[in-house]
Amino acid sequence: MAVETAAFTAVVALLITAAASQTPPTAYSNHTVGGPAGWFFNATKNISATNYSSWAASQTFNLGDFLIFRTNSNQTVIQSYNNLTTFQSCSFDDASDNDTVQYNGGDTNFDKPLIIQVPLTIKGSNYFFSDANDGVQCQEGMAFEIQVNTGLGLPPSLNQPPPPPYATPPDSNSVQMPPLMIPGTKDNGSSKTIANSRGELFFIAVMVLLLLC
Numbered sequence: 001m002a003v004e005t006a007a008f009t010a011v012v013a014l015l016i017t018a019a020a021s022q023t024p025p026t027a028y029s030n031h032t033v034g035g036p037a038g039w040f041f042n043a044t045k046n047i048s049a050t051n052y053s054s055w056a057a058s059q060t061f062n063l064g065d066f067l068i069f070r071t072n073s074n075q076t077v078i079q080s081y082n083n084l085t086t087f088q089s090c091s092f093d094d095a096s097d098n099d100t101v102q103y104n105g106g107d108t109n110f111d112k113p114l115i116i117q118v119p120l121t122i123k124g125s126n127y128f129f130s131d132a133n134d135g136v137q138c139q140e141g142m143a144f145e146i147q148v149n150t151g152l153g154l155p156p157s158l159n160q161p162p163p164p165p166y167a168t169p170p171d172s173n174s175v176q177m178p179p180l181m182i183p184g185t186k187d188n189g190s191s192k193t194i195a196n197s198r199g200e201l202f203f204i205a206v207m208v209l210l211l212l213c
Contacts, residue, residue, distance in 0.1 A: 025151045028064040033128075033144075039071035039116075041130065041137045048141035052128075056144040062151025064158060065120045067128070069103075073112035075137060077103040080127045087127035087145070090138035119158050120148045 033039050037050035069077050079101045080086045086095040092102060103116050120126065129143035153159075 025060075025062055028062070028066075028152065028155065030066045030068050031059055031061065032068045032070060034070075039069040039075055039077070039130070039142070041075055041132070041140070041142055043074070043133075046136075046140055048137070052142065052144035056146050059146070060149070061120055061126075061146045062149045063120055063123060063153055064151060064155050065148075067118040067120065069114070069116040069118065071104075071114050071116065072110075073104070073114060074110055074132065075104075075130045075142065076132045077116050077118065078129050078131055079103065079118060081122045082125050083127065084125070087129060087143065090129055090135035090143065091131055121154060121158055123148050123150060 034050045034052055034055055039052075040049040041047075042049065071077070078092050080092065080095060081099045083095060083099045086092055086100055092100045103118060104114060118128075124147065126146050126148055127143070128146070129138040131138055
């Protein structure tokens with residue numbers, strides 16, 4: 001009986017824990033990648049500053065959250081949506097523009113402090129890695145995968161349609177004014193413009209003068 005009671009208590013505890021973990025979020029969160037270690041690579045020891053996969057496993061990510069990369073220009077930040085091949089290759093050379101984003105491509109000025117803020121806007125698998133040093137940083141631990149949940153959904157600031165494409169305004173010299181219409185006439189396809197009417201009036205005046213002469 002004591003064993004059954006203990007087993008029942010353990011099951012109840014697991015159910016309570018599972019229910020608590022599924023409690024919907026009440027606000028959006030910012031996640032500092034790597035915690036205090038940040039997003040860095042030790043080139044001397046050829047290792048990443050921390051285990052980023054373990055860090056990611058300790059977090060819960062939802063749409064509208066931000067990843068904060070506290071890093072410098074010695075590293076890069078590549079994000080790929082649902083593209084495991086790109087992630088495993090530690091390179092985005094063959095990736096599609098629709099599923100991979102390069103937030104920082106490096107800088108000729110090394111050791112330049114950077115803070116890169118990445119919004120989570122795609123639900124499902126999201127992959128992050130640094131392709132610096134021809135992918136060596138990624139191969140040596142600067143890579144992690146996260147699962148993005150729905151949460152509160154995207155906030156309006158991240159859920160706006162893209163602006164319309166920019167169109168160059170026409171040259172002022174090429175702008176043609178519409179013809180002026182004679183007051184009182186209707187535009188039914190046979191209306192006369194002032195310019196045409198003046199020409200007809202001149203022709204009539206000439207004919208009248210010829211008849212008078």
